[in-house]
Amino acid sequence: DTATTEIYTLSLHDALPIYYARTIHDSANQLLAMINEILDFSKIEAGHLTLETSSTAINPLAEGVMALFEPRAQEKGLRLSLHVDPLVPGWVMIDAGRLRQILLNLIANAIKFTDHGSVSIRVTSTVEHLLFEISDTGCGLNSEQQETLFEPFQQADESVARRYGGTGLGLAICKRLSDAMRGRLGVISTPGEGSTFWCELPLVEASPVSTSQPAEPTQDFNGTSLLLVEDNAVNRKVALGLLSRLGCDVVCAENGYDALAMAKRQQVHLIFMDIQLPDSDGITVTQQLRAQGGWCSDVPIVAMTAGGAEDDRKRCLAAGMNDYITKPLSLLALSNVLALQLTPAQTPSTPIAAESGNDVLLNEATLATLTSSIGADSVKQLVMLYHQQVHDYIGQLVDCFASNTEIASEQLPQMERLAHQLRGESLSIGAEQLAAQSKHLEQLAGQPEASSAQIEEAFSALHHCAARTHAALEQWHREHQLN
Template identity: 30%
Template sequence: EIGTACVVSDGGNLLFSSSHQQRCEEREGFLNFSEEVELPGQRLTFIVSVDPERYFVEVQETEKRIYRFILPSVALFVLLIIGIFTTRFTNQIRQLVYKAEHMGGEGSSFVSSGAGNELLTLEEAMDYSANLIERNRASLNAFNQELEQQVEARTAELTKASQAKDEFLASMSHELRTPLTSIIGNSEFLIDGGLGGGAECDQKEASQVLRAIQSAGHNQLALVNDILDMSKIESGKFTIDEAPYNLAALLADLQSMLSVRVQDAGLKWIVTQNNQESRLLMGDASRIAQILINLVSNAIKFTDTGCITVTTRVADGKLKFRVEDEGIGMSPEVMSRLFTRFEQADSSIGRRFGGSGLGLFISINLAELMGGEIDVSSEEGVGSVFELMIPYQPSDIFVRDQQEDANESLLDEQLSGHILIAEDTPELQLLERRILESVGLTVTAVVDGQQAVDQVNQNHFDLILMDMQMPVMDGIEATRTLRQQGHTLPIIALTANVMQKHRDAFNEAGCDGFLGKPIDKTELRRELKQHLLQRQEKIVEPPSQAEEEVDDELMAIFREGVVESRDKLTEAFSNKVWSDVRAVAHRVKGSAVSFGYPELSQMAEALQFAIDEERVDEVPALTKVLLTEFDRVLS
């Protein structure tokens, strides 16, 4: 079609011709293309001649066809590729926009104005996120500053609390040593027989010295009780024992206990009950009394002249006790930390008036445990008002006639009956015997629970004082055995374990009452009176005070017991028989405080507690301390 001709020759011999040309040569006026090809035995020459005009026309037509079909295809392909990449790119942008929009987390409120322009939307979102981050950074800085301030404030509080605790410990050293000094000094005075020069003191002087020892011992015991109460409150182990109580009797006891202190301070006081109760109330009378004693004691301590008023009333379903004084008063700053442990108004208060700084802390916690509260108002130089408010809970029991109560004096009345004492500590056994015999009772004593069971089966007894921890058979097992045998005589638990769980165990075993060590003679007589009333036959004159005091014979027996306890403790500790170590500690804990050695009792109690709590690593140090105290007592 474009005027081509092809000639093939071999060494000048024409082999093929597509036209009339018979020779193998190029044609004039044509575009000639020649190529030689070597074959085995041949040398072929190819000549192709093309008409130029027709060739270029055909080339142009071919180009037109290419432009018409090929280029659109290429363009379509390119557009397809661009579309694919554009889609992927815009998807990535949209993801960035989404992340930017939600960079602020939940609650962010970014609204785009890009209207489909992803880059503009992305820019706006990034600006919004940057602003949000800046705001968050500012908030975080503010929070950090606030947190730092709180940490500084808390650090200051802890530092202040640590200082208060240090002051408390220093105060405790004084408060503990003062009564101990009195006890030891007065005891040595009695042992030496009187004042210097060997002059023996008369009975009146000896009685005064013994009263001083007794007072110091009670003060020491009260302080130890405060510390133990605080420990139980903080550990959540403090329990409230609700029982019927006589409000009038509670207030009368309060007056009886504190009247001498009020008079010695040169003050007047008035105790008023606005509502005369016909029924007994439900509550923990001992804890209510403890709070009131703390409040009145503080009023006495901080009042130089004037009157203290205690008023009781019922209002809004609450039993309210109001204690008002005309003392030094308090500032608002002092009142804000009034119920904090270890705290007093300032360190000078502790130096001037004494005290542990635990009374009000314990009082507010006791009130809260009873479902109540304590309010306080005060003005410096005018006085203070404390008001204890607890739930008003009348019982179904009517208050007995006042005359009947008056006839139940425990201090002047003699009793009759046969009492069995089960006590393994000789010095305590002798002390209990003396107290019981002093009120006209006949006493038989045994040293373990098995002997107690045997005695009850062989003889008649009106009541048993049963120590709960004894060798061979303990008090709980002995009580349970007697109840199983059908014996119904009253059994009073006598023990140094005064926690509620122990009392529950005693009641479950069949005990009718409970007395803690050291022995409170008033409480002991109250229990005896309650259970022996029907057997009472006559009233005789009360014994003289000298007959009730601990004499040299008792003290000698106690010291012999200390020697025996020291030897047993040394042997048990050397053999690492912890049960025997605990038994010695328990025995000493109960007897030492009754004979005027509360510090020895505390050390023994600490050793017993460590063994009970399986703190074996503390036992060696506590044992060494107790042995050292034994030597000091015997020196």
């Protein structure tokens, strides 16, 4: 939408950036979906479609696809259900990506064209075939509409195109994919009662594939009490999930003042301390805790930070901290630091080195570790929270540019703080490239000699990277987490 884009460019210097950003985002998503469908269809028609058959677990694949549509179904007040017949083999040889593409399209259509009632997914099998049936209680189709439904650029009628949009390619692509997989695709429908789209594919049983899981810590920390000092909601949720998995009892403080007050009321075995806090910094809070005396003089305090510079480590250890751990956190890293710091015979450990690879858009190893540690549902909620936080940070950063051709000096600390927050959250979720862009903006905002042009250029790169990261996380959900 070039007109909206032009307005948005101008709006960096007035007070209406968020509205235009959302308009661009929605228009771009619709356009991208249409372009992808056209490209996909062109590839199939040109004979460039390749199938990648592998041993696939049917149950998790079907459950994962359904889970993606649960929020949309709930929003419309529809019942969404899945039934996999017990006789369906656990593992089959199939192109999981193409099967998922077919199911995503059929379920999306069922929900789109159903205003009341339910959408159900049913998976059954015979000796030779797998059968997927997606049934809805929507508007249904007459026989004339059914005849052309699987042809390219066809929709039930013109009113459908006006109301729902789209290219009319989705079902045509599904039909060609099922044909390429030596299967069949069809529909049974009655106007006013609903439709059942079915996809029948050859059944070839397969042996289970063992997936390598991140190393699990062997030590149990049940009964260990911890104070987590972390102001960031995403980072706090990640740390809480991992530490709870280790059996720890965790209390949280969101700033230095609360941490000091809590330490006066409650004794804990160890304190995890974020370095940058809204009212102070972790080093100062550590010094104040040590000065309180009593158990605070000796309790292990471990720094948690997005940074990995050697001078940061030295400052933390010099302030009286016992160890230093960098984000993204992992179950194993937390277990190791707890074991080292809570065993009396051990001396303070060597700080854990920061991981490299900030050029990676999305570190799937971080996401896999989170999934195995806190569960797929928690990761799904975490990603949704992260998307919301990124949206909020971007909005606040845009506001820093409003109404001025030059960035006001009083805005720089705010920009530095927001960039630091975004950096930490991005590392926690595995968004390494966005973390690197945030770090660059954070550094520029902290340099008095940096020009407004440099800062705006850094923010523009960050903004584009945030959009790519959002898309990459959505793709990861579809292709990995919910398989």
